[in-house]
Amino acid sequence: MVKTSSLNNVAVAVVNGVAPFEMGIFCEVFGIDRSAMGLPTYEFAVCAMEDNPLTVGDGHYRLTLPHGPERLEEADLICLPADRDAPTRDYPEPLLESLRRAVDRGARVLSVCSGAFLLGAAGLLDDRRCTTHWMHAPALARRFPRAVVDPDVLYVDEGQVITSAGTASGIDACLHVVRQEQGAEVANTIARRMVVPPHRDGGQAQYIQRPLPRTACDTVGEVIGWMARHLEEEITVEQLAERAHMSARTFARRFLQETGTTPYQWVLRQRVLLAQELLEATDETVDAIAGRCGFGTAAALRHHFLRALDTTPNAFRRAFRGPAAA
Template sequence: MLNNVAAVLLDGVHPFELGVLCEVFGLDRSDEGLPVHDFAVVSAEGPELRTHAGFTIGSLHGMDRLEEADLIAVPAGESYIGRDYPPDLLAALRRAVDRGARVLSVCSGVFVLGAAGLLDGRRCAGHWRHAAELARTYPRAIVEPDVLYVDEGPVITSAGTAAGIDACLHLVRTEHGPEIANAIARRMVVPPHRDGGQAQFIERPLPRSRCDTVGDVLGWMERHLDREMTVEQLAERAHMSPRTFARRFQQETGTTPYRWLLRQRVLLAQELLEATEETVDSVAGRAGFGNAAGLRHHFLRTLGTTPNAYRRTFRGPSHAA
């Protein structure tokens, strides 16, 4: 069981990624009936560390604290790529895995795990900007450049920022069950579950340029995801020719009308599967996929999982239907 958790820091640690670990594992939520972890923040480089934001952190535990941890988490940090790491930290990480503990990295923290030899022969995730360098630096690692996180036995690796939240909640779900993970996610006001195989890039409905000529149509599309709609119909609503509308849409959203619509429908289906007891057929109809077969097809292509599997993971086996 995951009881004892240590976040180990190097100089230049990113405060947000450290904050993710503190929020998930470091807060006492026993008043809500949630498990309390024995959480500690450990320094691998002296009694006081500088953060990436410029302030310092003190009152840190020593490296001996890692020897009893069930989970050692390594958050991201400035210049973690291409630097040397303390040999005693790398040895402690290897000992942890050898004795059956888990190790977790957030974003560039994965380079620390690589230096310890823990990525050899394992699938791993990191920020998309670092994927090529990660593969070059650790050629025996199996780098998954687009996914949110990867759970490979005792080694869990995640991409940047919010993907670290996903990986932490996944670990809580694995160790304590979906109800505990969901309760923590509600307190954090974040999605309770995003599958690790999801792409790091998710198209959003926000225009990317100052020129907003399709904003009204985007709003209408989002309110009527269950309707059939063609580019010609959308162009007429925007008072443009289909060709001009398609070009403006691409310029302002970074994607095509079809891809934007598909992504919003998948997002709506996810929300309905998470928050309601509606059947998969009903969810498919409300999200604009027509029937369960259509929803399943697009869920598999977009998320790499089925609607039933997604609901089971999110809400537990009794809710699959």
């Protein structure tokens, strides 16, 4: 079931020096026709903000795009990939004004990595929490002192303005938008096609201080797979540590290093995500869903659902399926 959404038209704003990976993220998530799979298709355009052809990255190749700045005026979501010179670039005023107009009319803007500098230049980070790649965070804070820069998270959703950290965190931010607009089932299907995790919380750490040995990663990964298959059961750190053949303290430390979160928080988030899917796709009662997700009671599910999503299970189901569903 696909949620009725206001997200129909997506545009990517490209300048000279655009980072090809980040530009490709937007094309992969929003630009592929997956209607044969029952997924929504977006009106999608990649738009040149400067004269064609544009240089890509360090100039190893060039790109000619069929659309120009005027295409941004139609977009429900404007995507801003990183570009090579973002920390020091002076962006053209017409581009900045088009972003301000977009937000004024209710559109959303989403930046990846150094694309946040373009939002800052447009004044759209003023008094807003935001993030960028941790290497650029000090420069972003210096250049735009009114921005509330958080250098440690994967992405920040401030409603109409969404910012994400380096490279792959842009995938997380895009899937987050899809999940909000079209529901968990659609976001998870796209994630499976892209062979990426279906959800990483925006508050997770950007990077791991000490890389894990391969054997440790494999062990933790196997335990995570088991956790995902047994969400309806009681799960304790001691139980997980035993499966990993580690002490509870060692397992908790390695899990945090590998995932950026604790076992408890990981399980809790996966249970909430499973509850979202069941509320969207089934007519099961909240009590039944609470049992299937490992919350035990409807009251516990409501408590954690409200904390994670700022809404109740019944309100979420009504928003997704209409008033009659609840």
